[in-house]
Amino acid sequence: MSQEEETLSNGCSRSDLSMALEDCMAALDLFLRNDFEEAQDRLKCKAKDSMYHALTYATILEMKAMMTFDPEHILVAGNTMKEAQALCQRQRKKATFSKSFTEEELHAEVCYAECLLQRAALTFLQDENMISFIKGGIKVRNSYQTYKELHNVLQSSGYTHGINHGHFEGGVKLGVGAFNLMISMLPTRTLKLLEFVGFSGNKEFGLQQLQEGSAESTFRSFLCNMLLLCYHTFMSFILGTGEGDVEDAEKLLQPYLKKYPKGSIFLFFAGRIEEIKGNLDAAIKLFEECCEAQQQWSQFHHMCYWELM
Incomplete structure (x- = not known):
């Protein structure tokens, strides 16, 4: 057998x-x-x-x-x-x-x-x-x-x-990477309290795990990619760390945008990246394309409208 x-x-x-x-x-x-x-x-x-x-x-x-x-x-x-x-x-x-x-x-x-x-x-x-x-x-x-x-x-x-080792390893990298990244971004006092009850977070290790997970063609590579895109284009700005890397975000997005040129998720992130770079006309065009690409989930439209405001 x-x-x-x-x-x-x-x-x-x-x-x-x-x-x-x-x-x-x-x-x-x-x-x-x-x-x-x-x-x-x-x-x-x-x-x-x-x-x-x-x-x-x-x-x-x-x-x-x-x-x-x-x-x-x-x-x-x-x-x-x-x-x-x-x-x-x-x-x-x-x-x-x-x-x-x-x-x-x-x-x-x-x-x-x-x-x-x-x-x-x-x-x-x-x-x-x-x-x-x-x-x-x-x-x-x-x-x-x-x-x-x-x-x-x-x-x-x-x-x-x-x-199916690659899929299993990708799942572990997603979880370990997500926890390390998220915990490391918490305020110092909260972080000390969490460390006291057994949690720990290393931002560089978390990013490394997610990058390795996104680089493979496995079941969870997409989720690793999305977490990294969210970190570079949203979380770093919301938390005021200013540590997001737009160039890294573009590199992460490009293969998906090439494979799914009308994919709402990827058009939205492409628009967000152009918005961060200050290319407002390009950003508006991409957000409008995102809205036109599909009509099944209006939630994507709402996200674009928010960015356009």
């Missing part, structure tokens, strides 16, 4: 994981081409059985909720992400004394951590009371600890590269 056809302990073959990743990347390609509804339909039909379909479908719904702040969208996204997390939980490694993981179990761990992090973001968005803050904080901590453990697994001498 070949390695690709080898059956795991839960009855699923390794090729099932490969096919799920391939199908989710095809759905992501549809999403980036502005075929939002078709992408969701492709994912939804397998979201009850495949952790990657469930996670990707929930992520798209969360993006929509983040753009609209509509309580109903937030609720639907939260419930869908909760179902995705439960599916990942069922495929995670059972508590044993063995430190070895199957490839399926490693992917279940990284998907589980991602679900936790995204659910925490929705929890903070849904309610601003203390109970929600504590619940969100617990999810963040559990996600952070899982990513740390998975990073240690990658560095360990006993780790064996599976067929």
